[in-house]
Amino acid sequence: MKKTWIVCGGIACLALALGCDSSAQKQNGTLLSENETLKMQLAQRTAALEQADREKQAALASTTVVDKSASETPAAIDSGAFTGIEGVTASTHGTNIHVAIEGDVLFDSGKDSVRSGAKKSLDTIVAILKDNYPTKAISVAGFTDTDPIKYSAFKDNYYLGFDRAYAVREYLISKGMNAKQISLASFGPDQPLESKSKSRRVEIIVVGP
Numbered sequence: 001m002k003k004t005w006i007v008c009g010g011i012a013c014l015a016l017a018l019g020c021d022s023s024a025q026k027q028n029g030t031l032l033s034e035n036e037t038l039k040m041q042l043a044q045r046t047a048a049l050e051q052a053d054r055e056k057q058a059a060l061a062s063t064t065v066v067d068k069s070a071s072e073t074p075a076a077i078d079s080g081a082f083t084g085i086e087g088v089t090a091s092t093h094g095t096n097i098h099v100a101i102e103g104d105v106l107f108d109s110g111k112d113s114v115r116s117g118a119k120k121s122l123d124t125i126v127a128i129l130k131d132n133y134p135t136k137a138i139s140v141a142g143f144t145d146t147d148p149i150k151y152s153a154f155k156d157n158y159y160l161g162f163d164r165a166y167a168v169r170e171y172l173i174s175k176g177m178n179a180k181q182i183s184l185a186s187f188g189p190d191q192p193l194e195s196k197s198k199s200r201r202v203e204i205i206v207v208g209p
Contacts, residue, residue, distance in 0.1 A: 081128050086121050095208025099125060103144070103164065103200030110152040112163040114171055122168070125204060126175045137207040138177070140169045141185040145196040162186035168202045 079097045082090035087105030091098050106118045114122070129138065142161030154160040165184050173179045192199040 081132060082125065085124050087118065088121055088125070097206040097208075099204040099206070100201045101125075101168070101204070102197065103202065104197055106168070106202060107164060110149075110154070110160075112154075112160065112167050114167050119171070122171055123175065126172055126177060129172075129177065129204075129206070133206050136181070138172070138182045139185060139203075139205040139207060140165045140172070140182060141187055141203045141205060142166075143187050143191055143199060143201050143203065144189050145199040146189040146192050147196070156188070158186050158188035161188045164202055168204070172204075 079090035079092050079099075082088055082097075082099050087102040089100045091100075101118070101121065105121065106114055108115065129136075142163070142165035144157040144161050146157075149156055149160065152160065154163070162184065165186055169182050169184055172182060189199075193201075
């Protein structure tokens with residue numbers, strides 16, 4: 001520490017010089033502290049910018065995957081593969097494919113045993129499902145016309161619709177499809193179409209994503 005003596009009062013002047021030196025030290029300490037704070041803030045901002053850049057790159061990668069999936073969606077829900085199968089009409093509903101098989105092709109009147117003549121159509125459907133939709137969930141739904149059941153072993157149309165759907169499901173499983181993928185439903189007379197013959201149907205529904 002440098003001491004400065006001034007003739008005008010000795011001790012008092014020495015104290016003043018010491019006070020000036022102490023003030024300079026405080027200023028230096030303040031500057032050092034501010035410098036450290038600025039360094040810390042700079043490091044935090046740099047880290048934040050790096051994190052933002054990583055998130056941006058991740059978002060871009062995610063968008064690429066979504067765009068790719070979106071471009072594949074039309075092919076994934078194309079019902080055209082089922083065109084030309086006897087007694088079968090296929091259509092898309094949202095991301096689902098509904099493969100409707102005429103009940104009069106599948107079953108004798110009031111029965112739930114699959115007719116031998118319908119098995120060729122079912123075999124073609126099974127082959128398409130295995131090739132194109134091997135991991136998709138499948139729902140098999142039975143539909144009937146609106147006429148009440150009078151001369152049949154079935155209690156009502158809902159029972160008939162369910163047992164017919166069940167018969168189709170069992171046939172699909174017998175041809176190697178995974179039973180765990182296939183659910184059952186019966187709508188009975190609740191969703192009739194423009195004619196009674198078209199209303200009597202079983203729909204194999206490929207459930208979309």
